[in-house]
Amino acid sequence: MKNKIIKNSITAIVFLITIAGLAQNKSSNTVSLDVYYAKIQSEKNPQIIDARGPEEFALNHINGAVNFNLESKDYAQRIAALDKSRPVFTYSIGAGRSVWLADDLLKKGFKEAYSLEGGIANWIGNGKPFYANSKSKLTVAEYNKIIADNKTVLVDIGSRYCAGCKIVKPVLETIRAEYGTNLKIVEIDLEDNPQVIADLKTVKVFPTLILYQNGKIVFKKDGAADLKKDVDVALAH
Template identity: 80%
Template sequence: MKNNKIKNSITALILLFAITAFSQNKSSNTVSLDIFYSKIQAEKKPQIIDARGPEEFALNHINGAVNFNLESKNYAEQVAKLDKSKPVFTYSIGAGRSVWLADELLKNGFKEAYSLEGGIANWIGNGKPFYASSKSKLTLTEYTKIVADNKTVLVDIGSKYCSACTKVKPVLETIKTQYGENLKIVEIDLETSPQVIADLKTIKVFPTLILYQNGKIVFKKDGFNDLKKDVDVALASK
């Protein structure tokens, strides 16, 4: 029993390191949304694999996708059900787990396997068809009104399952403390408001930060690097 636990722990660590490595280096099998979507459309019964956790999948996913939990005991059984002669389309929250899965499938005899660049953020964020388990808390009309009713608005769009997104929160708190009522901060999560993210049709990755001034976009950032600096510079020039 003890040896099995050690073996499972080692396997989990290897998977974690593999996923981390692939998330930092774009695979040759990672394709743009346009290519991913067109290839899916060309298939009568596309094999679409959601490589996220079951909780994430239950909240939202690409229409027609099935969930492969990479850490589940029946992972091999799930793979065995796929047709190796036909393309497999994988995605995750970004491009970590899905890249790893696509590459593993190719190593194991699959003819074609593609990972979606930007993951579910890119798919939903550009208005492609998806399933959601609940109605969005925020609508596009409400979003537009917030932007119109406030002189300066900083919008944070992400997911609680996105590790980079969690790192934005303390930065937002610092910005909020500095600017107070002079800056309206709006946080939009995929889990609670997927439809407004889809309706915006401009989101490619999580997190995405958008700064509005008098209803117009001052900047739109993919990722949060230098967010505090960019906000300071933008507001100092106004």
């Protein structure tokens, strides 16, 4: 029993060290959207890798991207097909899987590998060209009408594949239960509404929360930290 506890403890320590190492490497390969886009534009046939799952990729992705990640069964073969002498551009829903992939490519001898800060949210959220397999259910005109027709509107922009976005949902339900018809809550997800997210040109990460009062933005939050508190403070005035 004692040996088992020691073994588990060692495993946990190794895991934490590994995660810490990955976190330290983020700054070395994660770049801003402007830098990422400029580098892609400078390449004749850029090597772009979508490190998300195949279901996510099928719904939307950067034009010209191919789809695989560290867990793909044919990972070694896909890596072997790339040109190590040329830059590789990775992205994911945020900057998790893409950072690990870019880091692994550098370890395998690739000259350059860049992960996109903010991932697909940042790319589509700033109107860069992308593929989507369906039209948005909501248009910008309809979005603007909702803002104009309601005194107070809380907008939640995210994705069903985003872990942080899932944390927001119960908070929204608490807010909805407390404020009722005094607050209109609009939930916009990437899978159903990619074009409106692109047209708004205001999203850098998922989730993004925006509170409007009388058609004007009261606050815009990247992430859901203190969301309930911020809504309470805003509406108290």
